[in-house]
Amino acid sequence: MTVYLDHAATTPILPEAAAAMTAQLGAVGNANSLHASGRAARRVVEESRETIARALGCRPGEVVFTSGGTEADNLALKGLYWSRRAEDPRRTRILSTAVEHHAVLDPLEWLGSEDDARVTLLPVDHVGRLDLDAFRAAVEEAPDEIALVSVMWANNEVGTVQPIAEVVEIAHAHGIPVHTDAVQAVGQLPVDFAASGVDAMTITGHKLGGPYGVGALLVRREVPLTALLHGGGQERDVRSGTIDVPAIAGLAVACELAVKHQADQAVRIAALRDELVSRVRAAVPESSYNGDPVSEVTHRLPGNAHLTFPGCEGDSLLMLLDARGIECSTGSACNAGVPQPSHVLLAMGCDDEQARASLRFSLGHTSTEADVDALVEAIVPVVERARAAGLLSKPSAR
Amino acid sequence: MRVLAAMSGGVDSAVAAARAAEAGHEVTGIHLALSRNPKSYRTGARGCCTIEDANDARRAADLIGIPFYVWDLSDRFHADVVEDFLDEYAAGRTPNPCLRCNEKIKFAAVLARGLALGFDAVATGHYAQLRTGADGLFELHRAADPGKDQSYVLGVLTQDQLAHALFPLGDTTKTEVRAEAARRGIQVAAKPDSHDICFISDGDTGGWLAEKLGEAAPNSGGAIVDESGAALGTHDGSWRFTIGQRKGLRIGTPAPDGKPRYVLDIEPVSGTVTVGPREALAVTGLTCVKPLWCGTPPAGPLECTVQLRAHGAEHRAVLEPTADGFAVTLRDPASGIAPGQACVVYDGTRVVGSGTMAATSRAARPAEEDSWTT
Numbered sequence: 001m002t003v004y005l006d007h008a009a010t011t012p013i014l015p016e017a018a019a020a021m022t023a024q025l026g027a028v029g030n031a032n033s034l035h036a037s038g039r040a041a042r043r044v045v046e047e048s049r050e051t052i053a054r055a056l057g058c059r060p061g062e063v064v065f066t067s068g069g070t071e072a073d074n075l076a077l078k079g080l081y082w083s084r085r086a087e088d089p090r091r092t093r094i095l096s097t098a099v100e101h102h103a104v105l106d107p108l109e110w111l112g113s114e115d116d117a118r119v120t121l122l123p124v125d126h127v128g129r130l131d132l133d134a135f136r137a138a139v140e141e142a143p144d145e146i147a148l149v150s151v152m153w154a155n156n157e158v159g160t161v162q163p164i165a166e167v168v169e170i171a172h173a174h175g176i177p178v179h180t181d182a183v184q185a186v187g188q189l190p191v192d193f194a195a196s197g198v199d200a201m202t203i204t205g206h207k208l209g210g211p212y213g214v215g216a217l218l219v220r221r222e223v224p225l226t227a228l229l230h231g232g233g234q235e236r237d238v239r240s241g242t243i244d245v246p247a248i249a250g251l252a253v254a255c256e257l258a259v260k261h262q263a264d265q266a267v268r269i270a271a272l273r274d275e276l277v278s279r280v281r282a283a284v285p286e287s288s289y290n291g292d293p294v295s296e297v298t299h300r301l302p303g304n305a306h307l308t309f310p311g312c313e314g315d316s317l318l319m320l321l322d323a324r325g326i327e328c329s330t331g332s333a334c335n336a337g338v339p340q341p342s343h344v345l346l347a348m349g350c351d352d353e354q355a356r357a358s359l360r361f362s363l364g365h366t367s368t369e370a371d372v373d374a375l376v377e378a379i380v381p382v383v384e385r386a387r388a389a390g391l392l393s394k395p396s397a398r
Numbered sequence: 399m400r401v402l403a404a405m406s407g408g409v410d411s412a413v414a415a416a417r418a419a420e421a422g423h424e425v426t427g428i429h430l431a432l433s434r435n436p437k438s439y440r441t442g443a444r445g446c447c448t449i450e451d452a453n454d455a456r457r458a459a460d461l462i463g464i465p466f467y468v469w470d471l472s473d474r475f476h477a478d479v480v481e482d483f484l485d486e487y488a489a490g491r492t493p494n495p496c497l498r499c500n501e502k503i504k505f506a507a508v509l510a511r512g513l514a515l516g517f518d519a520v521a522t523g524h525y526a527q528l529r530t531g532a533d534g535l536f537e538l539h540r541a542a543d544p545g546k547d548q549s550y551v552l553g554v555l556t557q558d559q560l561a562h563a564l565f566p567l568g569d570t571t572k573t574e575v576r577a578e579a580a581r582r583g584i585q586v587a588a589k590p591d592s593h594d595i596c597f598i599s600d601g602d603t604g605g606w607l608a609e610k611l612g613e614a615a616p617n618s619g620g621a622i623v624d625e626s627g628a629a630l631g632t633h634d635g636s637w638r639f640t641i642g643q644r645k646g647l648r649i650g651t652p653a654p655d656g657k658p659r660y661v662l663d664i665e666p667v668s669g670t671v672t673v674g675p676r677e678a679l680a681v682t683g684l685t686c687v688k689p690l691w692c693g694t695p696p697a698g699p700l701e702c703t704v705q706l707r708a709h710g711a712e713h714r715a716v717l718e719p720t721a722d723g724f725a726v727t728l729r730d731p732a733s734g735i736a737p738g739q740a741c742v743v744y745d746g747t748r749v750v751g752s753g754t755m756a757a758t759s760r761a762a763r764p765a766e767e768d769s770w771t772t
Binding site for chain 1: 426465467469470510511514515516
């Protein structure tokens with residue numbers, strides 16, 4: 001039996017979403033065709049758009065479908081940067097945080113190296129939350145030069161919820177648009193696009209019980225956005241490409257259900273997560289809990305448990321758990337499969353060794369008490385073995 | 399047994415892993431990441447350590463149906479292999495980093511970590527054979543395919559290491575391994591063999607050494623002299639030379655007899671490089687240090703054969719133990735032998751042990767047989 005504790009990487013598709021998707025897979029019709037089949041496809045897409053808008057508190061016209069979170073992040077960052085700079089050439093600064101996902105960090109690095117953007121990654125505190133004083137100071141230093149601000153809604157590695165309302169307030173005082181990557185947040189936390197005040201928000205299907213390969217950028221109509229993909233102009237002229245009707249149908253159903261059940265699921269999953277953390281820490285007393293220790297959804301993603309096991313290599317732990325059918329993540333970016341110390345943990349003040357000794361367990365809609373039992377049963381022998389191996393990992397004296 | 403299969407992304411290690419799994423072992427594939435920045439090492443299919451190679455290894459593991467992970471050994475590899483390689487060259491010696499990698503990484507760091515994690519053995523795609531001798535000790539023998547035999551680069555392994563090693567390809571020819579890979583559907587069946595040093599991406603060892611050592615010691619040039627000590631020219635770094643080297647000496651004046659000249663000796667402290675005729679390269683005696691014995695060390699003189707470089711010829715020899723190693727008298731002179739290289743000692747096909755060549759003594763007269771290979 002597989003114990004799946006990696007819902008933050010991807011979570012199982014909801015049966016309803018799979019059914020909605022497969023229902024469309026057999027249908028023909030390009031949503032941009034003018035005939036009856038095309039109109040039928042278009043109707044599915046537009047109803048899906050309305051469903052998503054209703055679930056997430058935006059207008060249907062504010063939903064731009066993309067191929068997923070990475071594309072939505074790229075569209076938001078590059079599209080906003082180019083438009084805002086075109087309006088005023090002084091706007092070459094971008095403010096973000098040191099703990100963003102690589103789908104944000106890498107486009108920012110690219111804009112910096114290829115397109116003269118001056119990117120400032122603002123620091124976070126020891127739980128991974130943006131330092132608002134530093135953010136405010138960076139904004140007020142030269143607000144006219146800032147093209148945009150991008151701050152994730154909740155961190156994918158340690159689950160820390162960012163102070164989006166304060167970020168919006170500070171940025172909007174100077175008319176600066178705010179993008180947020182809410183890929184981890186939808187379905188886990190209450191998310192309302194309009195109420196949040198953000199100008200652009202990234203969502204993706206496979207993190208909320210929908211299919212892979214589809215996501216959306218929610219973006220306010222009045223925000224200027226330069227296109228990234230040029231072609232047929234299918235999505236508001238800022239995103240081209242034949243519309244993926246089945247995927248969008250699946251995304252809409254998943255989105256609706258994830259939001260509908262969010263409050264109940266958050267309570268259930270957070271309780272399970274708290275139990276996982278307390279039982280693992282009782283079994284391995286020297287382990288430590290990373291991120292915000294406050295369980296409430298205002299502070300931390302309910303499904304996220306991120307722990308450091310001193311003296312162990314995260315990849316040894318992962319391998320040993322995998323051999324026992326327990327699946328989790330080192331929560332870090334991989335370079336050719338080579339685990340790098342997590343930039344998130346380093347930004348939170350962990351040293352290289354702590355960062356490498358960490359595992360992320362993430363729970364979701366299919367998680368049960370039995371999953372926690374299985375992990376608690378396995379963790380002691382696994383940690384003992386990994387620690388024995390970890391002591392050997394230092395370069396020998398020469 | 400629970401077996402760790404070291405998978406480089408090449409055909410040999412993929413077939414070795416497949417055979418270990420087929421033999422009933424519980425096999426886990428691992429790819430060793432030896433560079434912190436994989437792109438900085440090789441590109442294409444020329445060696446190990448590229449992202450592409452890691453992906454090839456992963457695909458092969460998927461096909462075999464075994465778990466697969468990448469292990470980051472970059473710190474260990476840098477400290478134990480790359481820096482050692484540089485130090486040895488800086489000291490005027492010519493090391494073989496593949497032996498060092500087997501001794502310190504594959505059958506030390508990886509094996510130790512594997513044992514700690516609950517594995518029993520490390521399997522590799524090396525062409526060599528393991529047997530159990532009459533005395534119950536593990537014996538390392540040359541591979542069935544003499545053209546691919548890699549027992550030389552494993553000549554540093556001890557009983558403890560051999561007890562936890564598996565070489566599933568030792569009884570097979572390379573041709574058969576390629577055919578088997580194709581039959582198994584392993585995509586890398588036709589991938590070319592790796593030859594050069596894996597951490598030197600373009601294969602230009604001289605240029606790489608010049609860059610690395612040139613930074614550390616920018617004024618390490620010296621004189622190029624002939625056997626009588628007469629100056630023939632200068633150079634800007636002794637690491638550019640290896641004993642037996644003919645090309646790239648950049649000596650303006652030709653030898654009086656018009657024959658090509660070869661590097662005979664490198665003196666790292668003064669930086670003096672001695673050159674001379676090919677005949678002067680012939681070596682009849684060696685002293686070796688840092689001995690490593692596969693089994694029981696020889697107690698007295700031993701009639702044996704020795705191999706002095708990877709894929710080099712075998713030389714009939716007599717070994718005599720010394721206080722810190724052993725001395726070797728060659729019955730067939732060898733040429734182009736450089737201190738720092740490994741001397742692997744064989745009794746028939748069996749590896750007796752190895753040592754690092756510290757000094758050579760030369761023949762009084764020209765050698766008749768030439769074992770110089772490039």
